[in-house]
Amino acid sequence: MADYYSQAVFQPSIPKHLITDEDRRFIEAFSITFEADGEDKFYLYADEWCCNGYLDPEEPGGEEIELTEDDLLNRFQEIVRRSNGELQWISKESAYTCSKMRPDGYGGGAIFITADDIQYCFTGQWLEQRISEAETGDIGPGTDDPPPARSIVGVVLEGGLVQSIVSNVPEQIPDMDVIILDYDVEGFEEECLLKVPQSSGEVAHAVGHIEKIAESGIDLRMVLDQMNKRGW
Incomplete structure (x- = not known):
């Protein structure tokens, strides 16, 4: 190990x-x-x-x-x-x-x-771009139009609750609202519940909130590489 x-x-x-x-x-x-x-x-x-x-x-x-x-x-x-x-x-x-x-x-x-400002740079992201340039024929870090880095989105949870949604390149993702829904509504007052129409025609109840995709402070590429190599 x-x-x-x-x-x-x-x-x-x-x-x-x-x-x-x-x-x-x-x-x-x-x-x-x-x-x-x-x-x-x-x-x-x-x-x-x-x-x-x-x-x-x-x-x-x-x-x-x-x-x-x-x-x-x-x-x-x-x-x-x-x-x-x-x-x-x-x-x-x-x-x-x-x-x-x-x-x-x-x-x-x-x-x-x-x-x-708070700026981030990771070796995994740099290597990913160099590999992409080599494989597409757009060689070298000084190219006028380097290929964009592959977008990775991470959902960060703690205790089963979504804390944030982050990406290594949030600027490449269209501006959007991400809705977080939880169908476990036990303990919530009725006025806090959302009505969620289902494909079956029924209406379920959930609690939820809206998240924006923010720039990641963690190396998502390194995390993804480990998960891929371990078959997760």
Whole structure:
């Protein structure tokens, strides 16, 4: 059985006065280490990177709060914004490795955070485009009109509930509303229920909400490659 590993580093070192106690508590929930860089800065890294964090309750008896990578990136963006130009960007660079030489066990990615934007780049996406160029005859990364990357859509759930719908190339997908329906309506008031006509002519009841397809903060290509190779 193979073990998969991931590590991450963050740049640049962040001035200590820009990080509040709550910032540090939030960031450390992702097992990120704060290491002193001189007297006035922190260098951040994760020996074992995980895209989920767990925030201990502030009060005794409270519930642990689960956080996503998007929550972390938004927190870093808040720090950049609060710095009023002193800190213009924060980057996260990750490496994925494996205890066995499996083709799905290696890769990397980078995320670049500014006050106005969060950008993503992954080696899997870059290789996919290079392979597509080679197979279609449109060779080289500098071609005028490179073939578009294959669209991948991911539905992210937690506890059986849809949290988000993401894509590696949301700009290639027409703007649309995705309706999430759940026919398990036990415990819901009647005014919360939707009427859903069925092909049989009957009308069922469901609860639901609308999701937009957003840009993915995870490497969907790497996930898809692993699922294909494992026959899932």
